[in-house]
Amino acid sequence: MDESPAEVDVTMSQVAAPLAIEVQEASENDAATGEVVFDLHDVNVYYGQALAVAGVSLEIYKNHITAMIGPSGCGKSTIVRSLNRMNDSVSGFRLTGECTYHGNDLYASGVDPVEVRRRIGMVFQRPNPFPKSIYDNIAWAPRILGLKENLDERVEKALRGAAIWDEVKDRLKTSALGLSGGQQQRLCIARSIAIEPDVLLLDEPCSSLDPISTASVEDLMQELKRDYTIVIVTHNMQQAARVAERTAFFSLDVSEGRRTGILVEYDETSKLFTRPTDKRTEDYVTGRFG
Amino acid sequence: MNSIAGTARLPSSRRFTDRVGDRVLFGLTALASLIAVVVIALVIYQIVHGAVPAMSKYGVGFLFHDTWNGSTIFGGGATIFGTLVTSAGALLIAAPLGIAIGLYLSQLTSPRTAAVIGPLVELLAAVPSVIIGLWGIVVLAPIMRSTIEPALHNVLGFIPLFGSPSLSGSGIFTAIVILAIMALPIIAAITRDLFLTVPSELKDGALALGATRWEMVRGVVLGSMRPGIASACILGAARALGEAIAVLQVIGFVFQAHANLFDNGSTLAATLANDATSNNTTLETASVFYLGVILLGIELLVNLAAQAIVRHYRLPSATGGPTQKIVDVSAAATALDVEM
Amino acid sequence: MASVDYSGPLTPTGNLRRRRVVDRLARGSATAAAVLAVAILLIFIYSIVQHGASVISLSFLTKNPLETFSVSGNAPVGGIGNAIVGSLLIVAIGTAIALPIGVLIALFLTEFASPRWAGPVRLALDLLYGLPSIVIALFLYGLLVVGHGQAGVYASLALAIIMVPLIARTTGESLGLVPKELRDASLALGISRWRTTVGLTIPSAFGGIVTGTVLAVARAAGETAPVLLLSSLANPTQTSGSVFSQPLNNLPYDIYNFSVEGGATNFAKAWGAALVLVTFVLVANFTARALHARSRRMMSR
Numbered sequence: 001m002d003e004s005p006a007e008v009d010v011t012m013s014q015v016a017a018p019l020a021i022e023v024q025e026a027s028e029n030d031a032a033t034g035e036v037v038f039d040l041h042d043v044n045v046y047y048g049q050a051l052a053v054a055g056v057s058l059e060i061y062k063n064h065i066t067a068m069i070g071p072s073g074c075g076k077s078t079i080v081r082s083l084n085r086m087n088d089s090v091s092g093f094r095l096t097g098e099c100t101y102h103g104n105d106l107y108a109s110g111v112d113p114v115e116v117r118r119r120i121g122m123v124f125q126r127p128n129p130f131p132k133s134i135y136d137n138i139a140w141a142p143r144i145l146g147l148k149e150n151l152d153e154r155v156e157k158a159l160r161g162a163a164i165w166d167e168v169k170d171r172l173k174t175s176a177l178g179l180s181g182g183q184q185q186r187l188c189i190a191r192s193i194a195i196e197p198d199v200l201l202l203d204e205p206c207s208s209l210d211p212i213s214t215a216s217v218e219d220l221m222q223e224l225k226r227d228y229t230i231v232i233v234t235h236n237m238q239q240a241a242r243v244a245e246r247t248a249f250f251s252l253d254v255s256e257g258r259r260t261g262i263l264v265e266y267d268e269t270s271k272l273f274t275r276p277t278d279k280r281t282e283d284y285v286t287g288r289f290g
Numbered sequence: 291m292n293s294i295a296g297t298a299r300l301p302s303s304r305r306f307t308d309r310v311g312d313r314v315l316f317g318l319t320a321l322a323s324l325i326a327v328v329v330i331a332l333v334i335y336q337i338v339h340g341a342v343p344a345m346s347k348y349g350v351g352f353l354f355h356d357t358w359n360g361s362t363i364f365g366g367g368a369t370i371f372g373t374l375v376t377s378a379g380a381l382l383i384a385a386p387l388g389i390a391i392g393l394y395l396s397q398l399t400s401p402r403t404a405a406v407i408g409p410l411v412e413l414l415a416a417v418p419s420v421i422i423g424l425w426g427i428v429v430l431a432p433i434m435r436s437t438i439e440p441a442l443h444n445v446l447g448f449i450p451l452f453g454s455p456s457l458s459g460s461g462i463f464t465a466i467v468i469l470a471i472m473a474l475p476i477i478a479a480i481t482r483d484l485f486l487t488v489p490s491e492l493k494d495g496a497l498a499l500g501a502t503r504w505e506m507v508r509g510v511v512l513g514s515m516r517p518g519i520a521s522a523c524i525l526g527a528a529r530a531l532g533e534a535i536a537v538l539q540v541i542g543f544v545f546q547a548h549a550n551l552f553d554n555g556s557t558l559a560a561t562l563a564n565d566a567t568s569n570n571t572t573l574e575t576a577s578v579f580y581l582g583v584i585l586l587g588i589e590l591l592v593n594l595a596a597q598a599i600v601r602h603y604r605l606p607s608a609t610g611g612p613t614q615k616i617v618d619v620s621a622a623a624t625a626l627d628v629e630m
Numbered sequence: 631m632a633s634v635d636y637s638g639p640l641t642p643t644g645n646l647r648r649r650r651v652v653d654r655l656a657r658g659s660a661t662a663a664a665v666l667a668v669a670i671l672l673i674f675i676y677s678i679v680q681h682g683a684s685v686i687s688l689s690f691l692t693k694n695p696l697e698t699f700s701v702s703g704n705a706p707v708g709g710i711g712n713a714i715v716g717s718l719l720i721v722a723i724g725t726a727i728a729l730p731i732g733v734l735i736a737l738f739l740t741e742f743a744s745p746r747w748a749g750p751v752r753l754a755l756d757l758l759y760g761l762p763s764i765v766i767a768l769f770l771y772g773l774l775v776v777g778h779g780q781a782g783v784y785a786s787l788a789l790a791i792i793m794v795p796l797i798a799r800t801t802g803e804s805l806g807l808v809p810k811e812l813r814d815a816s817l818a819l820g821i822s823r824w825r826t827t828v829g830l831t832i833p834s835a836f837g838g839i840v841t842g843t844v845l846a847v848a849r850a851a852g853e854t855a856p857v858l859l860l861s862s863l864a865n866p867t868q869t870s871g872s873v874f875s876q877p878l879n880n881l882p883y884d885i886y887n888f889s890v891e892g893g894a895t896n897f898a899k900a901w902g903a904a905l906v907l908v909t910f911v912l913v914a915n916f917t918a919r920a921l922h923a924r925s926r927r928m929m930s931r
Contacts, residue, residue: 308822308824308825309822311822311823311824311825312822312823312824314824315737315823315824315827315828316742318734319734319735319737319738319741319742320738320742321734322730322731322732322734322735322738323734323735323738323739323743323747323751323754325731326731326735326751326754326755326758326794326795326798327750327751327754329754329758329791330754330757330758332769332773333761333765333766333769336769336772336773337765337768337769337772339772340768340772386663387663387666387667388663390659390660390663390664391660391663391664391667393660394657394660394661394663394664395664398657398660398661399661399664407664407668409919410667410668410671411664411667411668411671413671413912413915414667414670414671414674416848416849416911416912416915417671417674417852417908417911418851418852418853418854418882418885418907418908418911419852419854420852420854420882420885420886420889420904421674421678421852421885421904421907421908422674423886423889424885424889424897424900424901424904425674425677425678427889427890427892427897428677428681428889428897428901429673429677471670474667474670475667478667502646502649502650502652502653503653503657504652504653504656504657505649505653507656508656525760528760531762532761532762532763532764532765533762534762534763534764534854534855535764535854535855535858535882535886538890539886539889539890559762559764559855562764562765562767562768562855563764563767563855563858563859566767566768566771566859567771567858567859567862567863575776578768579768579772582765582768585762585764585765586761586765589760589761589762589765590757590760592760593756593757593760594757597756
């Protein structure tokens, strides 16, 4: 019953590719005119009674790479995991404020988190390939989503898209656990894009990788942003400066005996790193703090 | 050797007691461990030794011969058959239910709920089998006779397994249900422990791809845990294979092999309990021990197999059994609760 | 670019509606299985209380089977006093044997044994754990009862064999939780190994030892196969004294015997004895759980 949309899906994606580049060029000219994908307004996140992140407001634009930086515990991962409802299973998690995706409230009552995650993919801090073959790692999600037509092509396209095809094409049936860390992480990216999501959330994707693997993943991000909107959490300021159009700086508010993450400043990356408006941002990016 | 630094300052009498104390402590612990090894060896020796007269008289044919006439001719066929049928039947019921409970406790409910339900499931394993047998006689058997067996016979009667219902409610099928109840908490607790070891990164990875929780469970949890599930089922079967008392209470003990599950029967363990003390003749006693050899062999084999699987796949030890592990697991489940 | 209109409402698209049904069915089945297991436990407890509560009286708990008394209009029954005493004696002696051996084995495995020696000992423990109690009973039957006749203490031996792996395992687990630094610090101070073990390691693992013992006692108290083969031909009036030379009546055997003899009076007595036994087992399990939680808290501090 779901085969026919899959067919449409493949043909449309081929048509859409050049359009995506135009959007990309437009967005580089004037970021503020880009289409808003996520719109957060005064978002608070609680774990039980504790306020973990307070008062976050920001807009994330289509086909941009948006970075979130800040010291550990500042809530940047919490916010990014809130964008595809990955925090739902954490007991005591609660979110208030407005958090919309293409104008739809992510936390409205009728929202299906599974549908949300189908549209908003996520890659995690540690590479987490399934203990299956390389092929099955990629094909698993398309199969359950009913995208079974031309599965081999879909797998190849995803692996090419994640710039790992040449390295694995001769051993698709071998275990994914035999890959190196950098390859595993690119496999996880391939796994995410195999179902053609709208957004890719990357939660410190390079923190467990060596510099060469990190560089390859960063190159990959530049390729991917033609087709996807990317949000990356990183503890590495240079990485944010290298890859992101816009950067959000989070910090930790330890006043009144609490530890709450706050969004200090959000701007174009070049501006945030060279002419920050907030003293705390300046201290952080110049290395005086954190 | 570990007291070199201190020896110079210690009075010689203290040094002497220390040396003797160390040796005594080591000797005692080694002796206790030796006892455990010797007991296992003695168990095997004693039971084989007791069976020798019957083994030399009947040989391997004993395994297939199904006459046990009480004074002259003895064969283990019927009891072996009964053991296999009851254990297989119990496993058929308990395995899917137990694995489902393991999944429920580890993946599908909150740690808070699991911390309540898990211990209750484990308590089921703590109910003495003789009480379950009593319940089987007084409560379950009448229901089997009046409702369940006739219903199954009416629907599935064309299969020889579901023949005419028993008159008393006791029989092989009642034994299967009782054994399933006993194996259930074991399989549930072991698989729960097993499933809790699936890294949350893998589960997050599946969920982040737009999988439902059940698809995540099927793809990542069940998929990667097949050997452990097998070993849990083997240990559940081991429980059913070895249960003597409750089976004896509800099976309507009789030596016969037949297809009808609603008829009476016997198992190895139940025969040991029933016939060991009735020792009419030396040959009968030896034949009972021969059955003991077979049961012991099956149990050793089954336990070693479960352990081999656990070791080969480096799974968390599954041989701890529910009553011992319970506590640790509910603590683990509580630890999953994120503290922030 | 894909089959999904990303800006559409965040409700199921594609095959998700069908997958949601499967998801709900699967989760519902798993929940039902868990509910079933808990329901079985509650039905057991309900049955035992329903049938057993009316039988319980001071006379029932203290008199022996031949001292009959009447229960609220029913036929006169005898008590289970001697069975309670017998069970207490048999289990107590079994525990007295199993506790030191179990703890010593755990000490051997954690403090002394090289992997070469630990392997066979662990294997022996695992195999002992996996032995059906009827096999242990048959072993002692062949070793002791043939030739000497039954005795309560033989049943104690069988229970000890059942309890040792349980106690050794829990003790081993809690010994493993005693920080190695603590022991090393003591040894580095020149304190000998046995003083360190007796004065430091064992007290630190005390909670685990007690937990394991209580669980093992709960398990042993309900074991029926050993008492059936080793201590079942008791003189019904006998209450104590000769545990080393004669079989003693006991709770599991009483329940077994009454249940297979059948008839309203026997079933009533079986349920009464079952209520006593199951109360003990459940209280012991809850106690063990509470002790475990407590010692864990103290360890983590």
